[in-house]
Ligand code: 5GP
């Protein structure tokens with residue numbers, strides 16, 4: 218069923234503790250943890266605890282949780298002190314856009330200059 222944990226999903230395993238992660242924030246609905254292969258000095262992933270394959274399907278089904286993810290992204294940026302200089306929140310959606318883990322997640326990137334467009 219939509220939103221239910223998926224046995225073969227890496228980020229569901231991080232939510233349930235089966236796979237360890239460096240967690241920086243947790244709420245009733247979200248977990249934020251450091252990316253294992255950081256692309257910037259601050260690179261934190263914010264995920265919903267519920268499983269949806271991408272951000273749009275999460276927002277369509279559970280808009281309140283999608284809003285929680287966005288709010289937590291802002292909190293991470295503030296905690297990491299990158300909010301003043303500017304930071305980026307990215308939802309890669311689809312393999313063609315670089316999505317490799319099909320459990321909705323926001324990348325929070327900061328701590329260095331960020332090019333636009335990103336390429
Ligand atoms: P995507 O490419 O799907 O937008 O982002 C997936 C992200 O998950 C990548 O930036 C990748 O480095 C990160 N990642 C993959 N496996 C793990 C893991 O086991 N632990 C953590 N913390 N991050 C991971």
Ligand code: ZN
Pocket residue numbers: 222223226227228229230267268269319320
């Ligand atoms: Zn999942």
